[in-house]
Amino acid sequence: VDLSAQIANMSVKNLFLNASGIHCQTEEELDELMNEPVSGAMVTKSMTPKSRFGNPLPRYYRLANGSINSMGLPNQGFDYYMDYLKNHDQKKPIIVSVAGMSKEEDLEMLHQLQDNDGYQGLTELNLSCPNVIGKPQMAYDFEAADDLLHEVFSFYKKPLGIKLPPYFDLVHFDMIAEVLNKYPLSHVNTINSVGNGLWIDTNSETVVLKPKGGFGGVGGSMVLPTALGNVRGLRQRLNDDIKIIGTGGVTNGGDAFAHILCGAEMVSIGTQLYEEGLTTFERVTKELTDIMEAKGYKSLDDFRGKLKVIE
Numbered sequence: 602v603d604l605s606a607q608i609a610n611m612s613v614k615n616l617f618l619n620a621s622g623i624h625c626q627t628e629e630e631l632d633e634l635m636n637e638p639v640s641g642a643m644v645t646k647s648m649t650p651k652s653r654f655g656n657p658l659p660r661y662y663r664l665a666n667g668s669i670n671s672m673g674l675p676n677q678g679f680d681y682y683m684d685y686l687k688n689h690d691q692k693k694p695i696i697v698s699v700a701g702m703s704k705e706e707d708l709e710m711l712h713q714l715q716d717n718d719g720y721q722g723l724t725e726l727n728l729s730c731p732n733v734i735g736k737p738q739m740a741y742d743f744e745a746a747d748d749l750l751h752e753v754f755s756f757y758k759k760p761l762g763i764k765l766p767p768y769f770d771l772v773h774f775d776m777i778a779e780v781l782n783k784y785p786l787s788h789v790n791t792i793n794s795v796g797n798g799l800w801i802d803t804n805s806e807t808v809v810l811k812p813k814g815g816f817g818g819v820g821g822s823m824v825l826p827t828a829l830g831n832v833r834g835l836r837q838r839l840n841d842d843i844k845i846i847g848t849g850g851v852t853n854g855g856d857a858f859a860h861i862l863c864g865a866e867m868v869s870i871g872t873q874l875y876e877e878g879l880t881t882f883e884r885v886t887k888e889l890t891d892i893m894e895a896k897g898y899k900s901l902d903d904f905r906g907k908l909k910v911i912e
């Protein structure tokens with residue numbers, strides 16, 4: 602299913618989906634997402650050709666206003682998720698998230714998706730995993746990302762989006778948008794976790810994560826300003842037909858409203874969904890609907906991308 606076509610006539614209740622990595626690694630988790638009545642789409646855990654255990658534990662830690670993780674791409678492997686798609690009817694669009702450990706693995710999986718006539722889904726190429734030891738985030742290497750996308754679009758003809766890391770410099774928004782605008786992308790999903798943060802238990806004077814000496818990607822409410830800046834900055838620069846899935850820091854309807862004001866077509870929920878459970882979708886949707894009613898908005902298009910600046 603082409604998400605952007607789905608998005609075109611999205612009503613509020615269909616706005617939300619899980620952030621990749623959250624509640625989407627196993628068949629049981631995927632079934633629960635599929636049967637969750639409110640969310641309008643879902644995304645798999647980013648997959649590699651072969652299954653991976655990922656990094657050693659502890660690799661996730663809850664913070665007062667967010668989370669830090671160094672999971673290391675644990676997933677059941679490409680074939681497992683292809684089997685899932687084959688054996689389950691899609692009550693909602695399932696975005697297949699792909700994150701090879703190398704350019705070759707990315708291309709290998711995308712060739713298999715392209716050549717699989719039974720697969721007509723929306724794919725998201727994750728160029729932003731911050732936690733695979735020794736693997737740089739491709740999306741911070743603009744030339745490498747351009748080269749990869751050039752090669753991908755020489756053969757990949759099905760709907761494809763890109764998962765991006767946060768950028769922290771307006772010139773970097775310019776540079777990545779210049780690359781992405783060259784390609785017929787269905788969407789950009791921004792932001793991934795804010796890479797290589799560190800949390801410390803000062804009682805024991807020790808880091809809280811085992812992998813990478815404690816370094817991990819930061820998510821949750823504390824990254825909302827960075828997420829909003831990236832959604833807004835890319836919306837202002839990307840071609841209109843490249844939709845944006847806003848991810849990062851969403852804990853309530855007001856946060857989702859802010860993402861939509863910045864231009865998000867759909868909104869993913871990560872840390873909050875993990876901590877509160879799947880009922881988060883119902884609560885956040887109700888909160889957003891209440892805000893819209895209070896403001897007299899009938900549809901998302903009434904305010905999407907209409908953030909005002911101070912003249």
Ligand SMILES: C=Cc1c(C(=O)O)[nH]c(=O)[nH]c1=O
Nearest residue numbers: 647672673674730732794818
């Ligand atoms: C795909 C790996 C990712 C991971 C991970 O598996 O460590 N964590 C994130 O916060 N973002 C990712 O993109």
